[in-house]
Amino acid sequence: xxxxIILWEAHRGGGGGFEMPESCRLSFEYGWLxxxxxxxxxxxxxxxxxxxxxxPTLDRIGRDLPEEVKGKPVNELTYDQIKACDVGWDxxxxxxxxxxxxxxxxLKEYPERNMIIDYKRVxxxxxxxxxxxxxxxxxxxxxxxxxxxxxxxxxxxxxxRTKNWLGGTAEAxxxxxxxxxxxxxxxxxxxxLHLNQLADWDGSSWRYQLTxxxxxxxxxxxxxxxxxxxxxxWQFEKxxxxxxxxxxxxxxxxxxxxxxxxxxxxxxxxxx
Numbered sequence: 001x002x003x004x005i006i007l008w009e010a011h012r013g014g015g016g017g018f019e020m021p022e023s024c025r026l027s028f029e030y031g032w033l034x035x036x037x038x039x040x041x042x043x044x045x046x047x048x049x050x051x052x053x054x055x056p057t058l059d060r061i062g063r064d065l066p067e068e069v070k071g072k073p074v075n076e077l078t079y080d081q082i083k084a085c086d087v088g089w090d091x092x093x094x095x096x097x098x099x100x101x102x103x104x105x106x107l108k109e110y111p112e113r114n115m116i117i118d119y120k121r122v123x124x125x126x127x128x129x130x131x132x133x134x135x136x137x138x139x140x141x142x143x144x145x146x147x148x149x150x151x152x153x154x155x156x157x158x159x160x161r162t163k164n165w166l167g168g169t170a171e172a173x174x175x176x177x178x179x180x181x182x183x184x185x186x187x188x189x190x191x192x193l194h195l196n197q198l199a200d201w202d203g204s205s206w207r208y209q210l211t212x213x214x215x216x217x218x219x220x221x222x223x224x225x226x227x228x229x230x231x232x233x234w235q236f237e238k239x240x241x242x243x244x245x246x247x248x249x250x251x252x253x254x255x256x257x258x259x260x261x262x263x264x265x266x267x268x269x270x271x272x
Contacts, residue, residue: 003271005264007037007141007190007228009116009253012054014038016255021088022061023052024095028103032113034257037141039116040103042127049079050100050122050130058097061087075121100127104134111139116163116253119144119153128156141190147180151187163190163230170196170209177218185227192253193218195233195244207240208233216247238263 010016013023014031021027023041031038040052056073058065063086074082079099088095100117107113117127117140131137141161142153150162164180166173173193180191193215195208206212215231222229230251231244241263244252254260 003250004268005250005252007114007230007251008035008260009141009230009232010034010036010038010257011232011253011255012039012041013052014257016257017061018255019258021092021095023054023097024087025098025102026088026092026095028052028098028106028115031257032110034261036257036261037114037116039118039143039253040100041118041120042100042122043074043120044122044126045074045079045082046076047078048126050127051079051082051097052100052103053082053097054118054120056121058082058085058087063088063093100130101134104130104136107136107139108134114139114141116141116143118165119146119149124149124153125156128153131157131160143190143192147183147188154187161189162187163192164188165192165194165232167194167196170211170214173210174214181221181225185222185225188227190228190230190251191218191222192230192232195231197235204239206243207235212243212247215244215249219248236260236263238266242267 010031013027015022015027020030028038041054042050043053044050053074058069065085083096086094087097137157137159141163143163143165144150145165147164150164154162166176195210197207198209201207219229228251230253231249232253245267
């Protein structure tokens, strides 16, 4: 049986905002070329353009923003105003927030590519219409922490994958997972567990609040249900990722995609 990483996510527009500027064409290409599924957080502009940006404003990622843009929600700005703002770095200047139409067009050119859409602030029906217009539903995983929303999108675009991400305290994540299990993962094709760091982590043992036993059990349950289990380790080094891989987890979401692929390459090379 083949063994390797499957359907992994390059968080925050492909580069996570750490290895590359987030939510720009550069970061999406980066995530795709590394073999991942870049994540687009969807918002809508004042003139009805659906765009990929995580925050409600440009303040965190924009450089030298005009005064009329600072602090203003993107849904009160036109796309022309947003496109004129540089969201790159000194090393990669001149980057702008892409439209979802641009990203879908790129997906259509490369049928082997996939991407994540994380729901933020947009009319679901308009997003579904755009996905259908470009015919890329089978290349997309729609993600949210709202199960009802995921099921609604699945009804609008049946071929789309759906991912329920579970965050918060370990107790909250386990409770949400049990609810999904009781509902037989209805309308859900992927479940993502957030691996938050222990407050008293000593730097050498298991790093995360969710225990290895729970992750192992969740993997067994999802496999039996035909659902993909994914973890999002917010921080990781080689020993941490190796410990999760040793549990059998093969799908991840990461903010450091290049670092992730290097560690995974070493891990799987040792298994030849």
